[in-house]
Amino acid sequence: MLSKVTYKQLPTHNGSRTKPCHRKTKGVCVIFLVIFVLGVGLHRAGFTHSFLGTRKCASYSLSTTGGLPTHYTLPSGDKIPSVALGLWKAGKNQVGNAVQAAVESGYQHLDGAWIYGNEAEVGAALKRTNIPREDIWLTSKLWNSFHDPEDVESALDASLSRLGTDYLDLYLIHWPLALNRDGSVYNQALTDDPYPTWKKLEELVDKGKIRNIGVSNFNIRRIQNLTANPLKYPPAVNQVEINFWFPQAELLAWSKEYGLLLEAYSPLGGDGRVGETLSVPVVKEIAAELGITPAQVINSWHVQRGTVVLPKSVTPCRVEENLHITKLPDELFEKLETAAISHEPKRGVNPSKSWGIDFDIFD
Ligand SMILES: NC(=O)c1ccc[n+]([C@@H]2O[C@H](COP(=O)([O-])OP(=O)(O)OC[C@H]3O[C@@H](n4cnc5c(N)ncnc54)[C@H](OP(=O)(O)O)[C@@H]3O)[C@@H](O)[C@H]2O)c1
Incomplete structure (x- = not known):
């Protein structure tokens, strides 16, 4: 049985x-x-x-992923598309249209999670599009209250059934925090050592319910802690916040050396900072010089740095805009990289306080 966890749902239309x-x-x-x-x-x-x-919706002439990788190859040999539609805060009666717009624009990758509360609508929209299952990369995430090995499979099954599929391309441990089943006090043993959870995930890979497994919001210490175990399948990706305000250059360099692919969440800065990101002078200058939009500059920068990029939008024309990226000329890429790493890094997402835990989840 899955325990009930509360999450904030975006305000929805009243259907008047x-x-x-x-x-x-x-x-x-x-x-x-x-x-x-x-x-x-x-x-x-x-x-x-x-x-x-x-x-x-700005106008632009870009219609390709010119010069940038369209996919990355994971240790399993699977190829993960470099641009995904993010599904967090994609509210009821909006997310289905966004998924449809995405698939129709050519997206092959959706980044979801059980906690986003919209998997059923995503599944229904996918069904409507008639896209063959193998043509779409589906990611979901194991929520904090299901880390107990006994709960992992039923949590996965709930996501599979809502999405209307019998396997996921990628399943991530959403946060390095194991909460007890009722979602209250955290489980220190499983938080300090997620290996039992990981072993269960490996078992589900062998069962054919998941093709790749990975982590999210793990820092270097936590990854090393997990990979010190005799893993059958090492983490395929680590999904973390990366944007202009929080570029994570150190984690990126370390991950490249270790061969671990990063996925950039809140790539445009997240809800609260997207306007600020798209108004950064160097971003605007590059956009004007290349005839592309500021969002396309940022999305291109992410993939050029070697990460998967996960922009979220429920606005169909933005969904389409975000898919089209292009290689920035070296000197412009360096200019943007320098600007991003030259200010004090500032995280946008840190739920530690709202969870009431007595430590910072990123320490
Ligand atoms: N693993 C984790 O813990 C975690 C945490 C956070 C996020 N994520 C993943 O990362 C995805 C993206 O992160 P995010 O949603 O925080 O932030 P984001 O993608 O950086 O920003 C989303 C905001 O940007 C706006 N936007 C999108 N494209 C735009 C464009 N071309 N021009 C202008 N505005 C644009 C969206 O508005 P509209 O929707 O109104 O168009 C929305 O307000 C999430 O959906 C989720 O899949 C994962």
Whole structure:
């Protein structure tokens, strides 16, 4: 049995209904209807977003992953696509459309998690697209309260059934924190030594339910702690926060040396900092020089650094924009890299306090 964990769901639309027209007000209703239909049409085409300036979709001419890797090869031999659609905070009645827009634009990689609470909608959208299962890379993550080896398989099964599949391409330990089943006090033994959890994951690889396993939010010490065990399958990836404000150059260099692929989460800076990221002068200068958008500069920079990039958007035109990346000329890449590593690094995501644990999860 899976224990219940609470998570914050994004505010969703209320699904309000239009009242039927009465005779007297019919004319007014028709006018409103015309405005409404026009509005929906313009909205779908992205016009209202750009007109209102809230969800702007910039114009660009990029339509390839010019010169940058489209995939990385994992130790299993599987090829993981270098750009994924992130699914955190992709709320109800939005995430399905975003997944559909992504698949239709050519995305082959979705980054989800059980805790995001949207796997059923993602699965339903995938079913609608009719995309063959083998053409899409599905990642999910084991939540903190299911680290006990006895809980791992049922947690995985819950994700598989919601997504409507019988295997995942990648399953990650979401955080290096094992909570007790009721989600309250943390389990110190399993937090200090995740090997029992890992062995269970290895077993599920052998059972064919997962193709690759990895970790998320692990620092070097925690990776070394895990890999000091006799692992059958070493972690295939480590998914961590990487963005302009928190470029993680040291972890990246260490991971490359160790042969561990990093996945960059909150690549645009996350919800709260995306505007700031896209307004950094050097980012804007490079965008103007290359005729691409600031988001494309940032996404390209990530893949050029050798990481998978996981931009999240529920805005169809942005979803498409984020897929198109290109190799930055060396001097522009270096300029951006220098700017990113020259300021005080500032993390955007650290839930330690909200979990009420008495240590920093990143220490
Ligand atoms: N493993 C972990 O613990 C962990 C933690 C955090 C995130 N992640 C993964 O990483 C993914 C991305 O991280 P994130 O969601 O924190 O941050 P992000 O992708 O850096 O930023 C998302 C924000 O950027 C906006 N945006 C996206 N593309 C844009 C564009 N082209 N132009 C302007 N604005 C744009 C989105 O708005 P709209 O949606 O409104 O378009 C949203 O507000 C998550 O979805 C999740 O898959 C994993």
